[in-house]
Amino acid sequence: MWNQRFDTENYIYGTAPNDFLKSIEIPSNVKNAICLAEGEGRNAVHLAKKGIDVYALDYSEVGLEKTTKLAKTNNVTVKTILADMREYQLPENNFDAVILIFGHFTNDVKQNVFAQIRKTLKKDGIFIMEAYATEQINMDSGGPKNPELLYSLEEIISYLNNEFQIVIKQLIYRDIQEGVMHCGK
């Protein structure tokens, strides 16, 4: 499904980074990062432009080809990992930052995604995430229509397993203009 969606000249989530990620001042100790479920690469390219060594992981090869193309256009390098987060194992204690923007999965996949995030982040690493909340189900501005794929704040916090200091935690309604798939309230 994702290969089919991405198989178009246009970047369906745009080429600009996600608004929430863009609003975060990335600490200077962040030297490497991985963007999970990164699709066409807009967030990875944003971080690479800051001089960060960036990996983009997705199970859509069409998305990752567009990531490489977008990186080239911006004169940066993004390393791509073609992998399914249902089972993929990330290296332990390896990344200064993990980014998960609109990474919507079934519960079993969520379990692995968050186990890998906890495992791969270094002690002072940061995790940045934005996703559609359960309340999004009745909105027509994007996001999955299967409620299991959406998130509640409590659910995300439970996946973090008391291993994180939470700096920003918010459930918001906002205007989104991030490509043709994500637009509106």
Ligand SMILES: C[S@@+](CC[C@H](N)C(=O)[O-])C[C@H]1O[C@@H](n2cnc3c(N)ncnc32)[C@H](O)[C@@H]1O
């Ligand atoms: C809504 S898109 C978000 C893309 C990107 N993060 C962005 O903000 O533009 C969701 C992405 O999750 C990826 N994805 C979904 N399930 C996955 C899985 N099990 N393993 C790896 N990638 C997955 C899809 O291929 C797609 O690229």
